[in-house]
Amino acid sequence: MTDRDTIAAIATAPGAGGVGIVRLSGGHARAIGEAIARRTLRPRHAHHARFHDADGSTLDDGIALYFAGPASYTGEDVVELQGHGGVAVMQALLARCCALGARIARPGEFSERAFLEGRLDLAQAEAVADLIAAGDARAARAARRALDGEFSRRVDALAADLLAIRVHVEAAIDFADEPLDTLGGDALRKRLAAAVDALDALLVAARRGRRLRDGLHAVIVGPPNAGKSSLLNALAGSDRAIVTDIAGTTRDLLHEVVRIDGVELSLVDTAGLREGGDTIEREGMRRAHEELARADLAIVVLDARDPVAGCEAVADAIAAVPQRLWILNKADLLASATDPDASASSLPAAIPRFGDDRPPLLLSALSGAGLDGLHARLKALAGDESAEGTGAFTARSRHVDALERAAAELADAGGHLAHESLDLAAEALRSAHDALGEITGRVHADDLLGHIFSSFCIGK
Ligand SMILES: Nc1nc2c(c(=O)[nH]1)N(C=O)[C@@H](CNc1ccc(C(=O)N[C@@H](CCC(=O)O)C(=O)O)cc1)CN2
Numbered sequence: 001m002t003d004r005d006t007i008a009a010i011a012t013a014p015g016a017g018g019v020g021i022v023r024l025s026g027g028h029a030r031a032i033g034e035a036i037a038r039r040t041l042r043p044r045h046a047h048h049a050r051f052h053d054a055d056g057s058t059l060d061d062g063i064a065l066y067f068a069g070p071a072s073y074t075g076e077d078v079v080e081l082q083g084h085g086g087v088a089v090m091q092a093l094l095a096r097c098c099a100l101g102a103r104i105a106r107p108g109e110f111s112e113r114a115f116l117e118g119r120l121d122l123a124q125a126e127a128v129a130d131l132i133a134a135g136d137a138r139a140a141r142a143a144r145r146a147l148d149g150e151f152s153r154r155v156d157a158l159a160a161d162l163l164a165i166r167v168h169v170e171a172a173i174d175f176a177d178e179p180l181d182t183l184g185g186d187a188l189r190k191r192l193a194a195a196v197d198a199l200d201a202l203l204v205a206a207r208r209g210r211r212l213r214d215g216l217h218a219v220i221v222g223p224p225n226a227g228k229s230s231l232l233n234a235l236a237g238s239d240r241a242i243v244t245d246i247a248g249t250t251r252d253l254l255h256e257v258v259r260i261d262g263v264e265l266s267l268v269d270t271a272g273l274r275e276g277g278d279t280i281e282r283e284g285m286r287r288a289h290e291e292l293a294r295a296d297l298a299i300v301v302l303d304a305r306d307p308v309a310g311c312e313a314v315a316d317a318i319a320a321v322p323q324r325l326w327i328l329n330k331a332d333l334l335a336s337a338t339d340p341d342a343s344a345s346s347l348p349a350a351i352p353r354f355g356d357d358r359p360p361l362l363l364s365a366l367s368g369a370g371l372d373g374l375h376a377r378l379k380a381l382a383g384d385e386s387a388e389g390t391g392a393f394t395a396r397s398r399h400v401d402a403l404e405r406a407a408a409e410l411a412d413a414g415g416h417l418a419h420e421s422l423d424l425a426a427e428a429l430r431s432a433h434d435a436l437g438e439i440t441g442r443v444h445a446d447d448l449l450g451h452i453f454s455s456f457c458i459g460k
Pocket residue numbers: 067070071072073080
């Protein structure tokens with residue numbers, strides 16, 4: 001028994017739809033559903049019924065479903081009134097539920113209850129929202145795996161290892177007079193090393209999962225007039241950005257989401273980088289640098305006729321970006337005799353620092369020549385096909401942060417163990433363990449829940 005309110009919300013997307021669902025959860029859900037349908041609702045049976053207003057008039061006719069807790073999405077009694085999906089019908093049904101004692105649910109409150117009732121852990125509940133928000137099939141599959149507990153299971157397994165290690169250390173503390181070696185210190189260090197490896201592997205998977213969730217964030221950079229905005233337009237398939245032959249045309253950042261064979265990619269066009277420029281242009285360059293700090297990929301556009309010309313201003317800006325894709329644009333302006341491969345291979349020598357990047361692509365944003373090759377390269381980068389077979393799951397920055405903290409604490413614990421500082425080791429292990437617990441919500445602060453669930457959509 002709980003003393004929670006009974007909550008109600010329109011669970012389907014706002015607007016006109018074939019069918020719309022008002023969902024109730026809580027102790028009075030069944031009574032409210034039965035009052036509206038004017039019949040008893042058997043658990044897990046679809047009842048076709050008229051939905052009645054207070055005066056007995058018909059609001060709608062539809063399907064009423066009752067799920068008796070705990071065998072429901074939230075773990076509480078749940079009733080669904082599935083009516084005709086129109087705004088007015090849904091609002092009227094919702095109002096009737098509220099008149100009968102329900103209150104309107106906050107965003108994410110159904111999933112929050114599923115979490116509080118132990119139906120889902122926190123990472124799984126977040127995966128529900130990520131599944132709904134997934135922009136492409138790959139992100140949806142990865143969110144589906146997180147919802148199925150693939151991520152949580154690995155976190156829990158690691159937490160169980162840490163617990164065993166903590167027990168071992170705590171026991172050794174009780175025998176403070178004896179050297180650690182007589183207390184299984186060797187085995188302990190091996191166990192810790194194994195946990196460190198497992199955590200590192202999980203961190204790699206979670207970072208990949210974050211990229212699956214958030215999509216690859218690519219920033220187009222290069223010297224003025226190289227054709228950056230033209231390239232954005234070519235990839236977006238529309239005249240999104242202003243293109244002129246005046247160097248310094250683009251000043252603001254221009255965001256565009258493009259899909260390449262169903263794989264989502266977020267692109268940002270930036271102001272050309274060079275020395276000088278007026279106040280507005282310099283502000284544009286500052287924003288470009290700021291955007292690069294968040295980029296997964298820099299798409300560096302250079303003029304194929306003189307690629308080295310603008311390189312210097314760009315090289316510093318992209319040094320810290322994890323990946324770079326070099327483009328020699330305006331291929332159509334090269335003398336026809338130019339061998340694309342020769343031109344392409346000349347670049348890495350000009351910028352030795354990035355010598356291990358793939359050779360640049362020669363293309364023309366204007367004519368479209370070479371764009372297929374760019375599509376393929378981008379799809380491979382955004383798709384990270386290698387992740388597919390290995391049960392990739394979605395993750396969030398919150399999870400990556402927690403794993404990074406856990407990794408730092410484990411490293412500290414190792415140091416303390418080496419110096420036989422068992423108390424300090426125990427403390428670091430506890431912190432690492434807690435950090436893992438934050439991911440699945442076994443350890444949490446109340447305001448964390450509010451923060452997470454409030455970003456869900458209404459009715460979820
Ligand atoms: N109509 C409808 N469709 C929906 C949902 C819903 O709430 N209503 N969902 C809402 O997100 C998703 C499905 N999620 C659900 C998860 C668990 C249970 C449930 O009743 N679980 C019980 C029984 C298990 C079983 O019989 O398989 C349980 O776990 O004990 C229902 C829906 C997507 N589709």
